[in-house]
Amino acid sequence: MKITKIDTFLVSAVWRNFVIVRLETDEGVVGYGEGTMGDFEKTIAAAVNDFAPFLIGREIEINKITNFLNRNFFWRHGPILSTAISAIEQAMWDAVGKSLKKPVYELLGGRSIDRLRVYANGFISGAQEPEKFAEAAVDVVKQGFTALKFDPFGAAGPTISSEDFKAAIKRIEAVRNAVGDNVDIMIEAHGRFNVRTAINIAHAIEEFNPFWLEEPVPEENIISMREVKQASRVPIATGERLTSVGRFWDLLSSNAADIIQPDVCHVGGIRAFSHVAAMADVNNVAVAPHNPNGPIATAASINALSTVPNALILEYWLDAQTVRRSLVKEYFDISDGYLHPSSKPGLGIEVNEEALTKYQYKKMHLEYFSSDYKYYGDTA
Template identity: 35%
Template sequence: TVMGAFSGLEIACWDILGKARDRPVWALLGGMMNPRIRAYTYIYPLPHHDKAAFWTSPDMAAESALAAVDQGFTAVKLDPAGPYTLRGGHQPGMRDIDLTDRMLGAVRAAIGNRADILLGTHGQFTPAGAIRLGAAMERHQPLWFEEPVPPDDIPAMAEVARAVRIPVATGERLTTKAEFGAVLRAGAASILQPALGRAGGIWEGKKIAAMAEVFGAQMAPHLYAGPVEWSANIHLAASIPNLLMIECIGNGGDFHLPLIGHMLRVQDGFVTPPDTPGLGIAFDEALARENSYNGDMLHLQMQEAPCDYTHGNSFEGGAPRD
């Protein structure tokens, strides 16, 4: 998208400026407010898990969540309600509500009060459907209910936020402070998740954070555009007062870490902002070119079929497919 291209250029300019001034980007944004940044991760199959069965297995989800918490993470995310469909919002099937309840229940039983549970849905439901699902999940005390309805339908999201006793989170598909401002004014979410590689870059993220603070909302920058966006998230997170946490892919990602010279990392569930100039990474362009993507599929495949009310559904957590 145009905003995606602009965001990438804007982030690159901060890296150039920081290196020219011999200062980390967070210092150029006003200084350090958060020297230790809380991180969360999706739960992914462990090496011994059956990957095909993982996404609908409460036991495997609980085992994976416990492994993440044992590494120090204080929040884990899962998307058990599925499906990720082209057809817009739908009512969840009772099988999907039951599976989500069992998945969250198993995770909560495994991790206790050591970590928060983050419930993702990728905008799959109608307002009424999201309210049904959210009400059924309240007993597990999720920290947030992410994109319960399509994110461009702000009045519908506000309806869910008023009805469900779980904080609503949104923002990974929004761009610019104007769209986030509309969310805040409507009371549609109290946790904002800008993807800096799409929303307008680091400075736009700083403006969004300032607006959120006025409304008592917190920031949880979203990650799925790779380690350069991750580094931008870290610098923004270091510089704002209303940070909740940032998204990470496990402890950084087996491919992503060498791509940036192993210069950022998650340790005990937290990230320490770098002191090195610019974004604090050494991007390996040769490694990136050697592993350029030449496939014909999107990272997240949206199914064409409608919700299956007979056999149930699943969403494969955003993980790459083998």
């Protein structure tokens, strides 16, 4: 089965644009992949288009093609190139699975677990009052989720004022009191703090029994991450912005994380995700994929994670539901905080092609950690 055409689509979804890759074959099979990053969407699409002429007419041999894309160009890895390669690789897996009438997870050796736990994110934005955090968290639990993640730190970083520190703790306390002890809460820091501040935060939030503290220091500084981990009794999670298997090797060999968060859109695709998970497994580290992306990436993450014996939990975003549900003909079914991998071939989803052009690209940039924080678009 040979590649005959590769197209990219930019789909507007509230505060980012999903980057979707459509791959056609000479057998009439179409595969889909996703390379959403939150910014630089046109740059990622351009990288996919730059790779495309080297792929048209080639037999779909996934390992051979990804090795070629990763090794046969002078510039390697980095967020743009790795994200473009990830999207192409997912689309190849989808096409091969559809051709063989097998789910991708079966092509990877079969499932290690029958269901995946998920945690909610993207359910609150711009709020300051602890009560608003608590109300949003309760609403998530009413939807059936047993775990949720939020960033309580506002615009703070790399240090935090006493006032902002107290405000953050009040938000966490409000959420914990609202949802009770049987719901897991993850605390997000987005890699903003220095080591001393991060350690102080880890110690202060310990009483609320968080499931993890995520990226307390910049993810590129593995030595600093290890220092925080060694000082913290709260599990440390990181890895969403690591864009190669090699960087995860550095992280794991340094014993700098309790939980790793590879993103199937950025790490190099499904096979690279599997390599990273295997390295984590031999180091007794759990895998909890980063996944603020669209439904195609979610499907790819489900297939990859379901084969992993050290799978912990999958991120599941609640924003932009109109766009998300329009992109696929049957959406994911979550029950009691878990979802079950589809038995359908390929990635297990059927893309609604009309939706690829319905939600036109919008130029946007979200200032995550400034006093001018804004949430773009319709949250329906």
